[in-house]
Amino acid sequence: MSLRVLVWNEGVHEANGSPANIAEYYPEGMHGAIAAGLRRLLPDAQVTTATLADPEHGLSEEVLAGTDVILWWGHVAHDQVDDAVVERVKEHVLAGTGLLVLHSGHFSKIFRSLLGTTCSLAWRNEGEQELVWTVKPSHPIAAGIPHPLVIPRQEMYGELFDIPDPDDLVFISSFAGGEVFRSGVTFTRGKGRIFYFSPGDQEYPVYQQAEIQQVLANGVRWAAPAPGDRQVPGVTNPPRQWLL
Amino acid sequence: MSLRVLVWNEGVHEANGSPANIAEYYPEGMHGAIAAGLRRLLPDAQVTTATLADPEHGLSEEVLAGTDVILWWGHVAHDQVDDAVVERVKEHVLAGTGLLVLHSGHFSKIFRSLLGTTCSLAWRNEGEQELVWTVKPSHPIAAGIPHPLVIPRQEMYGELFDIPDPDDLVFISSFAGGEVFRSGVTFTRGKGRIFYFSPGDQEYPVYQQAEIQQVLANGVRWAAPAPGDRQVPGVTNPPRQWLL
Amino acid sequence: MSLRVLVWNEGVHEANGSPANIAEYYPEGMHGAIAAGLRRLLPDAQVTTATLADPEHGLSEEVLAGTDVILWWGHVAHDQVDDAVVERVKEHVLAGTGLLVLHSGHFSKIFRSLLGTTCSLAWRNEGEQELVWTVKPSHPIAAGIPHPLVIPRQEMYGELFDIPDPDDLVFISSFAGGEVFRSGVTFTRGKGRIFYFSPGDQEYPVYQQAEIQQVLANGVRWAAPAPGDRQVPGVTNPPRQWLL
Amino acid sequence: MSLRVLVWNEGVHEANGSPANIAEYYPEGMHGAIAAGLRRLLPDAQVTTATLADPEHGLSEEVLAGTDVILWWGHVAHDQVDDAVVERVKEHVLAGTGLLVLHSGHFSKIFRSLLGTTCSLAWRNEGEQELVWTVKPSHPIAAGIPHPLVIPRQEMYGELFDIPDPDDLVFISSFAGGEVFRSGVTFTRGKGRIFYFSPGDQEYPVYQQAEIQQVLANGVRWAAPAPGDRQVPGVTNPPRQWLL
Numbered sequence: 001m002s003l004r005v006l007v008w009n010e011g012v013h014e015a016n017g018s019p020a021n022i023a024e025y026y027p028e029g030m031h032g033a034i035a036a037g038l039r040r041l042l043p044d045a046q047v048t049t050a051t052l053a054d055p056e057h058g059l060s061e062e063v064l065a066g067t068d069v070i071l072w073w074g075h076v077a078h079d080q081v082d083d084a085v086v087e088r089v090k091e092h093v094l095a096g097t098g099l100l101v102l103h104s105g106h107f108s109k110i111f112r113s114l115l116g117t118t119c120s121l122a123w124r125n126e127g128e129q130e131l132v133w134t135v136k137p138s139h140p141i142a143a144g145i146p147h148p149l150v151i152p153r154q155e156m157y158g159e160l161f162d163i164p165d166p167d168d169l170v171f172i173s174s175f176a177g178g179e180v181f182r183s184g185v186t187f188t189r190g191k192g193r194i195f196y197f198s199p200g201d202q203e204y205p206v207y208q209q210a211e212i213q214q215v216l217a218n219g220v221r222w223a224a225p226a227p228g229d230r231q232v233p234g235v236t237n238p239p240r241q242w243l244l
Numbered sequence: 245m246s247l248r249v250l251v252w253n254e255g256v257h258e259a260n261g262s263p264a265n266i267a268e269y270y271p272e273g274m275h276g277a278i279a280a281g282l283r284r285l286l287p288d289a290q291v292t293t294a295t296l297a298d299p300e301h302g303l304s305e306e307v308l309a310g311t312d313v314i315l316w317w318g319h320v321a322h323d324q325v326d327d328a329v330v331e332r333v334k335e336h337v338l339a340g341t342g343l344l345v346l347h348s349g350h351f352s353k354i355f356r357s358l359l360g361t362t363c364s365l366a367w368r369n370e371g372e373q374e375l376v377w378t379v380k381p382s383h384p385i386a387a388g389i390p391h392p393l394v395i396p397r398q399e400m401y402g403e404l405f406d407i408p409d410p411d412d413l414v415f416i417s418s419f420a421g422g423e424v425f426r427s428g429v430t431f432t433r434g435k436g437r438i439f440y441f442s443p444g445d446q447e448y449p450v451y452q453q454a455e456i457q458q459v460l461a462n463g464v465r466w467a468a469p470a471p472g473d474r475q476v477p478g479v480t481n482p483p484r485q486w487l488l
Numbered sequence: 489m490s491l492r493v494l495v496w497n498e499g500v501h502e503a504n505g506s507p508a509n510i511a512e513y514y515p516e517g518m519h520g521a522i523a524a525g526l527r528r529l530l531p532d533a534q535v536t537t538a539t540l541a542d543p544e545h546g547l548s549e550e551v552l553a554g555t556d557v558i559l560w561w562g563h564v565a566h567d568q569v570d571d572a573v574v575e576r577v578k579e580h581v582l583a584g585t586g587l588l589v590l591h592s593g594h595f596s597k598i599f600r601s602l603l604g605t606t607c608s609l610a611w612r613n614e615g616e617q618e619l620v621w622t623v624k625p626s627h628p629i630a631a632g633i634p635h636p637l638v639i640p641r642q643e644m645y646g647e648l649f650d651i652p653d654p655d656d657l658v659f660i661s662s663f664a665g666g667e668v669f670r671s672g673v674t675f676t677r678g679k680g681r682i683f684y685f686s687p688g689d690q691e692y693p694v695y696q697q698a699e700i701q702q703v704l705a706n707g708v709r710w711a712a713p714a715p716g717d718r719q720v721p722g723v724t725n726p727p728r729q730w731l732l
Numbered sequence: 733m734s735l736r737v738l739v740w741n742e743g744v745h746e747a748n749g750s751p752a753n754i755a756e757y758y759p760e761g762m763h764g765a766i767a768a769g770l771r772r773l774l775p776d777a778q779v780t781t782a783t784l785a786d787p788e789h790g791l792s793e794e795v796l797a798g799t800d801v802i803l804w805w806g807h808v809a810h811d812q813v814d815d816a817v818v819e820r821v822k823e824h825v826l827a828g829t830g831l832l833v834l835h836s837g838h839f840s841k842i843f844r845s846l847l848g849t850t851c852s853l854a855w856r857n858e859g860e861q862e863l864v865w866t867v868k869p870s871h872p873i874a875a876g877i878p879h880p881l882v883i884p885r886q887e888m889y890g891e892l893f894d895i896p897d898p899d900d901l902v903f904i905s906s907f908a909g910g911e912v913f914r915s916g917v918t919f920t921r922g923k924g925r926i927f928y929f930s931p932g933d934q935e936y937p938v939y940q941q942a943e944i945q946q947v948l949a950n951g952v953r954w955a956a957p958a959p960g961d962r963q964v965p966g967v968t969n970p971p972r973q974w975l976l
Contacts (some may be wrong), residue, residue, distance in 0.1 A: 148910075160866065169897075
């Protein structure tokens, strides 16, 4: 069965035409650009999109039951995401659905709920050059990515990034102003694999950059669950002799 | 300044006299036994106790502001812990207060909120022998602990224990029935250090055992924050030239 | 290009017919049984074998240059493996070749050289039941493996296993005598992925067990390097302006 | 008993008066400056020094048996360190002696032997500003260290730093040229705690900087072993009934 990928974007910047250049950089929305990149690089995958404005934010139980990996982009509307939907997404992640959290999604309800920390960071939006350095070249997410990956103009995200120690630290970024950021980190929660990747912003055409699309495609492949049951880990009460 | 330690116990088993032998094993409650062990091993520490029945569960802002390390025991009354109090404790942990979560506290609101997973596990209460093996002997929490530490009778907790990868795996337990459990694990959330230790139960005199008390004292010392600010990590927006 | 897998076995137990039942359990040698399992489960892979008695132990530069993943079984002849060959294998692992180290291979020169510790452990050979518990169900090596995997008779390996903290702890075993062991652990060294798996012994038909073969096949797939350069990480001396 | 600290420096730059300004920056040698900083910040510790030119490089069995933590600085004379001495130091580290490896010590025999990788990196010596960012503020080594710690002029060390995943990543540095480096990392090998810290060079007065001295003092305290046996982990062969 082919990989089923859902690109979720709150879609508010696009709907409001703010910033002004978003329609130029992302005529189909950021989710459209991300989905197009995935379709190019993962031709066998079924890639769909959903936004906040959709019924149940496009994240109904039926949709989630048919999804292997979710990408999540949010920024100005984190609080408008319904708590029940967040809880539903969390259940699916704990049961094995992969999750890629992008850029300002660090403050999304789903990410903070899975990580348990504030996920706060330093930021500055002056269009600085970002250099994305690979520090774990054996990781599948780093396959084929230049060292460094150069993003000409980008918002700065800097340490301290208040996250738990990641399972794997794949990328560290530096910015023209001197800050550093753990820009590519993986986590496991329940049976679900999570990849946070910080590059990408509504003001810059980062998601149109081929190397960025490659990172996302690598991330989707890595986060996809193995075939098998998709149950949230649960309590069991085995009898004593079952193994003897 | 001496270390300020707060032993929190829901105290419901003790109040209800259930199980019947709890008053025999723990005449001052489990919190009383734990506190006594800490006072013996950490004579310079100020050790106090609090329970669910206290106003604000004994976890007012004033109390928390004067606490360096909290130990948490809960079982049948997790749901009765007020969400606002849990949020307050979480803020303090993220700001640096140490937290030791004990035994059935794996299902407490505070632990699940900090870890982001279900924290579910396998269990069986037949008074089996538990062997606690040290797998990271360099860790301060393992200092002076026998290998294995033998607990004559104890509830079985078994894998799969649905937790994120810990920062450090200090102890692994086996049970007479053949199960294994990651029984001593550490985490960091924000500036706070967290140690989960599974031995200990309302039906067995585990907290009266000297080696168990030593583990808890080691854990308290390890989890205590360094002197310095006790602020939750927050967002900053530094100007570009600040470092040049 | 198909995956190229080399199963290396010192082959001394087989050559000496010791223990007596080895020819019964492993008529083609342990390497033969392991290779057969891999061919069954990875039909597209090219699986070959080599032993200590082969010229250059079957690990010439030419062979290694054509290998993606090596499995390593050794026991009584670790010291007879030529240091130059060990160094050659190490170079290839650091450059990206995957390595699975099996059972008594914990004391091989290649494993100790890559890990930096003594790799010592507790052991007892009385044919005890081993239970292999999955503690990271999201890991590809655990896909499709029962929880627990039951090995009816096996040598006991117990903690303290003197290894560095692994990247991932996939399996923990318990034994009838009460010991525990981190029986499935992964490491990264250079660009190479390493998986140590403790079940398997010259006295028991462990490598004939289908679930064990599945673990090894999963491990081979996981350890295989991504396409790309196969250079050992090296020193560079970049000019200052290269990124500006 | 007070903490016994040994600062080891190859001492070749000092002996050769190369670079020319080394006598100005380090009139007592780099080891002298490091030792002075430790004596200031750890007044109860016994701090001694040794160099390559001393008999047995000042690392006799008797000296090592009386040492709790070793700091190691080497650069141009790694190959002149006797293999037998390296093996002796390694035995002591595996048995619990703490080890701080400094700057160009990344290529020392002892560090590479304990880590198992090439420890190669990128470098450029143009006196760039280095910013040392704390990414794990709860770690004792980060206590009291500014964020960032600013080093006005320093050699650049950049990724890829070919090391295994550290136990803890405490500091990440950026350089004026845009590179990043995992500049403060911890490892465990056997019972020994290891801290690698990259700032410090024979051409710049980095070890005279108070914040750098604080990092080293924190590192020494963290790496010091708990009281108890100082035996290398060894093989045991326990009988089956010992625990029953």
